Amino acid sequence: MKVLLFFISLLAFGAPKYGINATPLSKKNDFIRKSPAPDYWMLSPYYVGQDNDSSCSAATLVTLLNGVRLSSELTQKDELVTQASLREKFSDEKYKFSVCGDSALALANGVAQLGVSVKRFSEVLKGALDKLKIKYHEVKVVEIDHKNLKQSQKQLESILNENEKSNRDVVVLNFTQGILTGDEEGMIGHIALVGAYDAKNKMVLILDPDRKWYEPYWSPLNAVFKAVSDSRSDPKPGYVYLKLK
Numbered sequence: 001m002k003v004l005l006f007f008i009s010l011l012a013f014g015a016p017k018y019g020i021n022a023t024p025l026s027k028k029n030d031f032i033r034k035s036p037a038p039d040y041w042m043l044s045p046y047y048v049g050q051d052n053d054s055s056c057s058a059a060t061l062v063t064l065l066n067g068v069r070l071s072s073e074l075t076q077k078d079e080l081v082t083q084a085s086l087r088e089k090f091s092d093e094k095y096k097f098s099v100c101g102d103s104a105l106a107l108a109n110g111v112a113q114l115g116v117s118v119k120r121f122s123e124v125l126k127g128a129l130d131k132l133k134i135k136y137h138e139v140k141v142v143e144i145d146h147k148n149l150k151q152s153q154k155q156l157e158s159i160l161n162e163n164e165k166s167n168r169d170v171v172v173l174n175f176t177q178g179i180l181t182g183d184e185e186g187m188i189g190h191i192a193l194v195g196a197y198d199a200k201n202k203m204v205l206i207l208d209p210d211r212k213w214y215e216p217y218w219s220p221l222n223a224v225f226k227a228v229s230d231s232r233s234d235p236k237p238g239y240v241y242l243k244l245k
């Protein structure tokens with residue numbers, strides 16, 4: 001009877017906004033209140049939403065670049081990075097059209113596909129860091145080894161643990177969004193920052209730039225790894241680990 005009522009309510013009201021692999025931050029925030037959460041406090045003041053369907057990488061870069069640029073060193077003449085200034089000043093022509101949200105316009109400018117791969121994201125990130133004179137040790141693309149998924153998951157867990165220690169490093173995930181949100185229409189590649197990692201409960205806070213639909217949400221490590229390693233996210237699935245100076 002309970003199952004029947006569940007399906008009747010699904011038909012009547014639609015599926016819940018967040019599936020079983022996403023718990024919104026507004027409902028679960030004890031970790032952020034009780035832990036230092038250095039990346040969360042560096043990034044969340046600058047957390048912006050993508051301005052079209054193909055600009056998740058641009059919104060993620062804006063949040064990341066503003067966060068890692070130490071605000072205290074800026075002057076009254078320094079603007080924050082916006083999606084517009086990223087396109088015009090801190091990236092390149094090809095990238096500008098990759099995230100323009102208009103496939104015909106992109107094609108007319110030599111870009112066959114909207115959005116970017118994780119490798120391309122890392123290149124645009126390096127270029128923007130250089131242009132903004134933000135010093136870094138490494139922008140590493142960590143590829144998933146499909147012949148040894150167990151090892152790749154261990155590696156992700158280890159990097160998330162290390163990343164949670166300070167705000168001198170940041171993890172950017174490239175993943176199949178619908179695996180985390182539960183929305184069948186979201187089974188495509190997506191890019192988002194890791195806001196925090198709760199190692200005790202193995203939960204990852206995703207700063208999803210798709211703010212038309214979502215707030216930040218917590219997802220279980222297993223589901224995050226599944227979403228990151230899913231080949232719908234990228235022909236060569238992986239994520240970016242940025243180490244700053």
Ligand SMILES: [Ca+2]
Nearest residue numbers: 163166167169
């Ligand atoms: Ca970190």
